[in-house]
Amino acid sequence: MTGDVKAIEVVKLSKIYGSGNTEIIAMNDVTFSLEKGEVTGLLGPSGAGKSTLLTAIGLINPPSSGTILINGQTVMTGSVAHVNLRAFRRKHMGYVFQKANLIPFLTAVENVQLACEINDIPAKEARKKAAELLGYLGVADRMKNLPHMLSGGQQQRVAVARALANNPNLILADEPTAALDSVRGRQVMELFAKIAHEQGASVLVVTHDHRSLDVFDRILEMEDGILTERTH
Amino acid sequence: MNLAIRDIRHNWARFVLTSIGIGLLLMIVMGMGGIYQGLVDDAVLLINKIDADLWIVQHETRGPFAEISKVPLNLEDRLRSVPGVQSSRSFVSHTIQREHNGKPIRIVVQGLSWPDDKGEWLPLISGRNLGSAHYEMVADKLLGLNLGERIKLGKDYYTVVGVTSGMVSQSGDGLGFFSVRDALNIQFEVSGESVRLERQARKSRVLSQDIGNIQPALVERAQSVSSELPGLARPMVSAVLVKLKSGADIETAVSIISGWKDVTVYTADQQKEFLLKGTVDRARRQLGLFSALLVVISAIIMALIIYTLTLDKIHDIAMLKLIGARNSVILGLILQQSLLLGAIGYILAYYLGTILFPKFPRRVLVTSEGMLYLAIIVLMISIISSALGVWKAMKIQPNEVLS
Known part of the structure; x- marks a missing residue:
């Protein structure tokens, strides 16, 4: 599953909030890389800096210093972007959060279709692809339901389908199973592993759920802004 | 995918209520504009309908609408001698407030120069024009008089032989059309006792002179009907209207009549200007300013509604930005909803106005x-x-999806 070019490469990434007496180092010289087709778990206590790292490499919360390379391309140096971030996110990244964050006035299939259309896929084709993704994730029978008519697990599956709409190189998931029961939580984790292995995407999952650690190819741990790698 | 339509579909009840609110607001804007237009139209309505080229009024006055004007009846004959004049007719205009069937009624009495002018130009909705020199009237429907109904004005009864629509004065009162003689009688009608007292006064004045004592016949003559006395002036009319022959030079006619020292001549356009820049000017400007104010208020209210609708979607917009949606997608969502609200409000305002405006006391x-x-x-x-909503949407950061 590995290739020459890393899915993501992070070099000496730091994030500092405030200054002087109020300075907080949320992330301290973090350096790591993820291979394509690899599913990685990111563990750590609350306030360790996991979400800060995830949002920094997700290009929605710029770091204070350090470099982010995605697919071999330098995307950010410190808080300076070298690419159009929104366009880059559209093309290369997929996101899944604790809450599904589905658009409430769109049906399940429309939520996914919209993500396809944003990636310049024509409406008809986008609809077809959205239906296929929902089928792949096992919620084809709920595709015409609005989000409030779906269970938490179903909503999260639709959110995963949306994250896959642009065939991303990198999927970032921030505690995607926190709102789910253990069975559904496990299903979602297995889904990430399946996506990573079958579609070659690199998946980074921030989680507190220690029952699903076996699905990860790698496990990273973070504490007080410092990243370490745990061996199985 | 049209996000605006899908959002409306999802929150249709809120959208319908908002549209009704916008519609009512726009109906008021439309109504104010309509009242303004109605005021202007009413002011010049009679001048337009009466189809006169020149208005000859009392010297150095701007009558008969902007101020009182009195000219002698025989001015009609003098005007016929002016080169290029096709016809001339007397015109009387004054407002009365009487009681009819126990209710007050305000009539703007218009005297038509019978038999030259029988009111053929009146926009009748029922009945006919004036058919005799006396005791007939054509009433506007605003007066609430029915065809064939009789109304007592002074000592005489007048029968409604025709009903017009939309013939109102600049103050919004309905017009009533009579022959000039009847219009003057209604204006100058006095009681029998007043006539007797006036005759007695005339007798006393003659007797107080030497000639009265030596000529008893003169005393007797002084007590007769006033119209038979050559020494008393005949009633005056408000104006005399002139219609020029086809191809006649209006400037020549105006130049000749302007040379007469007892009258002043105005064209129909000058008469309209007196009304628009004189009597109705303040009301017109007030309505105009109020309409402009309403437009500004409507814009502010709509902006707040669109802004609130945008605030409701902050999370969704942040998500759209996160997954890479272009600004045009977000802008389209806000702008399309705004345009749709405006369009539905406009249509609603039109239909509500069509139903409600005819019930208003003044023309809209x-x-x-x-x-x-x-x-x-x-x-x-x-x-x-x-713009306010778009500004807010553009400021939303994708990381707000995490909040």
Whole structure:
């Protein structure tokens, strides 16, 4: 599953909030890389800096210093972007959060279709692809339901389908199973592993759920802004 | 995918209620414009309908609408001798307030120069024009008089032989058309006792002179009917209207009549100007300013509505930005909803106005030109009011999806 070019490469990434007496180092010289087709778990206590790292490499919360390379391309140096971030996110990244964050006035299939259309896929084709993704994730029978008519697990599956709409190189998931029961939580984790292995995407999952650690190819741990790698 | 339509579909009840609110607001804007237009139209209505080229009024006055004017009846004959004049007719205009069937009634009495002018130019909705020199009237429907109904004005009864529509004065009162003689009788009618007292006064004045004592016949003559006395002036009319022959030079006619020292001549356009810049000017400007104010208020209210609708979608917009949606997608969502609100409000305002405006006491004139202006105003309001929402949407950061 590995290739020459890393899915993501992070070099000496730091994030500092405030200054002087109020300075907080949320992330301290973090350096790591993820291979394509690899599913990685990111563990750590609350306030360790996991979400800060995830949002920094997700290009929605710029770091204070350090470099982010995605697919071999330098995307950010410190808080300076070298690419159009929104366009880059559209093309290369997929996101899944604790809450599904589905658009409430769109049906399940429309939520996914919209993500396809944003990636310049024509409406008809986008609809077809959205239906296929929902089928792949096992919620084809709920595709015409609005989000409030779906269970938490179903909503999260639709959110995963949306994250896959642009065939991303990198999927970032921030505690995607926190709102789910253990069975559904496990299903979602297995889904990430399946996506990573079958579609070659690199998946980074921030989680507190220690029952699903076996699905990860790698496990990273973070504490007080410092990243370490745990061996199985 | 049209996000605006899908959002509306999802929150249709809120959208319908908002549209009704916008519609009512735009109906008021349309109504104010209509009242303004109605006021202007009413002011010049009679001048337009009466179809006179020149208005000859009392010297150095701006009558008969802007101020009182009195000219002698025989001015009609003098004017016929002016080169280029096809016809001349007397015109009387004054307002009365009487009681009819126990209710007050205000009539703007218009005297038509019978038999030259029988009111053929009146927009009748029922009945006929004046058919005799006396005791007939054509009433506007605003007066509430029915065809064939009789109304007592002074000592005489007048029968409604025709009913017009939309013939009102600049103050909004309905017009009543009579022969000039009847109009003067209604204006100058006095009681029998007053006539007797006036005759007695005349007798006393003659007797107080030497000639009265030596000529008893003169005393007897002084007590007779006033119209038979050559020494007493005949009643005056408000103006005399002139219609020129086809191809006649209006400047020549005006130049000749202007040379007469007892009258002043105005063209129909000058008469309209007196009304628009004189009597109705303040009301017109007030309504105009109020309409402008309403447009601004509508824009502010719509902007706040669009802004609130945008605030409701902050999380969704942040998500759209996160997954890479272009600004055009977000802008389209806000702008399309704003335009749709404006369009539905406009249509609703039109239909509500069509139902409600005819029930208003004064004319609310909604012209196709006015509707076009309103459509442009609504379009501009929709675009401008969405600017606040767009500004807010553009400021939303994708990381707000995590909040």
